[in-house]
Amino acid sequence: MKNKFKLFLIDNAVVVVFVLLIAIAIPLAGMPGKYLLQEVLTRLGRNAFLVLALLLPIMAGMGLNFGMVLGAMAGQIGLIFVSSWSIRGIPGLVLAVILATPIAVLLGYVCGSVLNKAKGREMVTGYILAFFMNGIYQLLVLYAMGSLIPIGNPELLLSRGYGIRNVVDLIGVRQSLDKVLQLTVAGIKLPIATYLVIAAMCAFIVWFKRTKLGQDMRAVGQERAVSLASGIPVERTRIIAIIISTVLAAVGQIIFLQNLGTLNTYNSHEQTGMFSIAALLIGGASVRKASIPNVIVGVVLFHLMFIVSPMAGKNLIGSAQLGEFFRQFISYGVIALSLVLFAWKRQANEDASRASLRGGASKGGAA
DSSP, X not given: OHHHHHHHHHHTHHXXXXXXXXXXXXXXXXOOHHHHHHHHHHHHHHHHHHHHTTHHHHHTTOOSXXXXXXXXXXXXXXXXXXXXXXXXXXXXXXXXXXXXXXXXXXXXXXXXXXXXXXXXXXXXXXXXXXXXXXXXXHHIIIIIBTTTBOOSOGGGBOTTSSSBOSEEEOTTTTTTTTTTTEEEETXXXXXXXXXXXXXXXXXXXXXXXXXXHHHHHXXXXXXXXXXXXXXXXXXXXHHHHHHHHHHHHHHHHHHHHHHHOEEETTTTTTTHHHHHHHHHHHTTOOSSOOXXXXXXHHHHHHHHHHHHHHHHHHHHHSOHHHHHHXXXXXXXXXXXXXXXXXHHHHHHHHHHHHHHXXXXXXXXXXX
């Protein structure tokens, strides 16, 4: 029992630490329970789809997909065009998804091809690739739109006549998905339509894992050499995993921004990957293994900390800014902690395997 408890703490160290932090921060924040519940449910609908986009690359053995930022850029480009054409409501969201999908497929193919050249270093490569593609995105929206690419709504353009403004008001599609089927229970607003979309995404992932392609991804994630010897097209399978993840990230970013109602043209996508990955890791996932419950638990814990930390910092030392700094520290720190724990556990498993082999060899020699 002692060993089992120790293994449980090791496997769920990040979750346990966060639960303890939140248990301390909630009383310090002094926020009403109803307000906290409303905020958590709102943020669950806003962020869960983005975090779900990370699952398939992990299953394919490619680790945490920092390149999902490319999909977020594609989603934002779709929303800019929809706003330019003044298409409102659900038709506007659907058109944004249609416009973003081919861009996300192209970017996902590029990302997957690059990651295939950097096997074993996919996460850092995806992180740097996101920086590179961000430069191209900035060039596109800052100089090409309005000059080379026609923009029908002049209110979106900078005063010089080209380039998109820093903030785009998404009034045409603001909360259009959330309000399709919104229920109010005891004063708590529930965006049922958004939850149904997330549930459909979860069902798709469960179904996809049982398909031939899903089984191939699982096999590739477990052992590439064996998969290649079995006739599985390893590189093609990995590229498909990244393409699907990038497309889902584009859709997730559209859902995220329609809930906010505004698009920060040059910054909205930058923290998408970092915050989504941090939420997944806080839910108990690792570089090699992640599940849908990890997504739900992670989003709830991560954003609950985001809600209470500024007020807890203010009430504790009189400065809400400390809470803001703490939120940033948590976002990066939890990723570092998870990677360190993963490396430590992998090294411990390898040492245990070598020790067992030496023990077997010694017994064989004695016999």
